[in-house]
Amino acid sequence: MTTADQAPPVPRTPRRAHARRNHDRLLREARSVFAEHGIDASLEDIARRAGVGIGTLYRNFPTRQALLEALLHDGFDDLHVRANELLGSSAPGEALTLWLRLLAAHAATFRGVAAALIAVIHDERSALHASCRAIHTAGAALLARAQESGDIRPDVSPSELFTLINAIAWAAEQTPEAVDQADRFLHLVMRGLQE
Amino acid sequence: MTTADQAPPVPRTPRRAHARRNHDRLLREARSVFAEHGIDASLEDIARRAGVGIGTLYRNFPTRQALLEALLHDGFDDLHVRANELLGSSAPGEALTLWLRLLAAHAATFRGVAAALIAVIHDERSALHASCRAIHTAGAALLARAQESGDIRPDVSPSELFTLINAIAWAAEQTPEAVDQADRFLHLVMRGLQE
């Protein structure tokens, strides 16, 4: 045996490129299938549409949560950035409402996401837990500002607000009119939270 | 062949009593299993705990919906009766709030009921559709009175209200504190609906 035996004998790039393409295809098809059937959609279906074996899907995303996490990650990041921007706004109440509208839209990305987010915030072992907590904290800062300025009642907690917004997103998911409903519900609920 | 051949040769009562007992046992165990695992719980589990074969469960309740319907039926009736009583109340706003609290509690009977109720109200073929519509109508009458008396904003529709209450019940289901949460959310939302 020589050391040469241990080194890979052929260039890896093509294989890696191929693997990467599978990964991307899985994400694309997962997004499409989740959008159509909700987050409990068939994983087999996703693999088939991506043109890979079911084993490849599991290799790339060991759990359904991992796949979901990969799909929601960018949205989470975006929400985080937007929250920080809005913390500089001179109208705390409006800033909060605007951001909550974004949060509701994100929670309604696919059918089932709102329920998943609430589950995740209560489950520390979840892959989404950290990013979900970060969003929660960002929202809490916006809420605190709106409360200090007198726009929002002082007795509303960040957790209550988070749950309520997800409930709104959930309600919108259930009805045919989805998006319009979400805005309407948000409007009504925010009235209740005002000072 | 004589006509005697066609008549049942033995008394039926014991067999009927036995069948009836199976029916009752299935309902009792279903209530208990649904309470523990939500309305998607294993039917096999329910049959086993009731001490009958899975086929007997299907014979008594051809679909999961039929089983659910049987369990929720009394609660629906009760809500209907209470709505009619409360229509005679001299405080329309309070009457509505009180009744909505009952509705939210009913929608939280088992995990998953709130979602089922919203699905049912949009699906005319569902076994629960008629009783769900009756509740919806009863609630609409209470709402109309509260709006005429100036307690509730005139632009809130019965459907919106129904969906919002189910959303509250759903939110309460998701969190560990369940019941307290539901009351708190109802309070906040009702503030938003006030004139």
Next chain:
DNA sequence: ACCTGAACACCGTTCAAGT
């Protein structure tokens, strides 16, 4: 190293056979 798909496990549903 990565991929495949057969194999396994699990559960909902049906139905032929039994009483």
Next chain:
DNA sequence: ACCTGAACACCGTTCAAGT
């Protein structure tokens, strides 16, 4: 008439075999 449970179908997940 009612009950049973084996049989079937379906789908999520794992893993031995292939490249």
